[in-house]
Amino acid sequence: MALLAALGGAVGFAANALSPHPAVLGRAVLSAAEAGGGSCSMPAATSTSTALAPWKASRISVDEAKGLCTACLAGFVDARGAHEFAHGHIANAVHLPPAGHPDEAAAVTQLRTYPLVVVYDGEYTCAVADDVAMRLRRAGLTDVRVLQGAWPGWVAAQGPASAGICGVCGLPEVKP
């Protein structure tokens, strides 16, 4: 039994390595509740949040996302409309509205250079960001998360904006 279980473990790691969407070994995977609950609500409102619907993307907190942005360790995707994007967005965020974008293939290629991609929209429900996150998952990106608190949460936390400190990330903006 032990031999069979050990063999199974080895096969599992091999299968994971061959999977088009592997689980990243060594990276902690939080439950939906631990990663921000089932809503994109602001932290002050999380006490009323419910469990994450199973088809929703994993959440990432503003604090964690800010750290990744500053360290250039994550790509950011703005899923809001063109007007909102033009008015202000996370530094070097790629604009990918739900309806799609003519240069989306190029943008996805650029996003592949990051180990993690964070999608955000402007609503606390994060429904639009979830749709875009699922689209990116289908396009082959392995670790796509949705920003808890959305754009309002980022602004409230004074995260780097369009001319902010993430300008060295090297990911050009895709103009709407």
Added chain:
Amino acid sequence: MTALAASAARLVLGALFFWASATKVPDMAAFAESVANYRVVPPALVPAAAAAVVGIEIVAGAALLANVWARAAAWVLAALLAVFTAGLTSALARGIDLACGCFGGNSPATGWTVLRDVLLLALAVLVAATARGRTSSRSPRAGAVPAG
């Protein structure tokens, strides 16, 4: 239990778990999230646990289908099902709304999921009790000691 029924039970269990693993491999990251949602595995170990579960399902399912180490495979799957059942029951008791992640889908876990796991656990124990040990279903040579 007739030999035919025992073989059928073994093949059904093996095919079920082999299929279950096949549905998870294309999106291991999503399965890892399902595992994390049970909140019984430390977050840092979730990816490794998810990979191990899928691998054990592959190997044990294949072993049952091939009738090689079938008894050990059935016991391993029984242990896995016991863990699944305990995890599901614990999560539901804590009011955690989650997808079971059982067959690569997003169907929510309910009491029926627990019941299904219990029935599969019973099937696995049945197969373990009736399956041969180390070798295939060929008759052992005269004088050979059946492996247990």
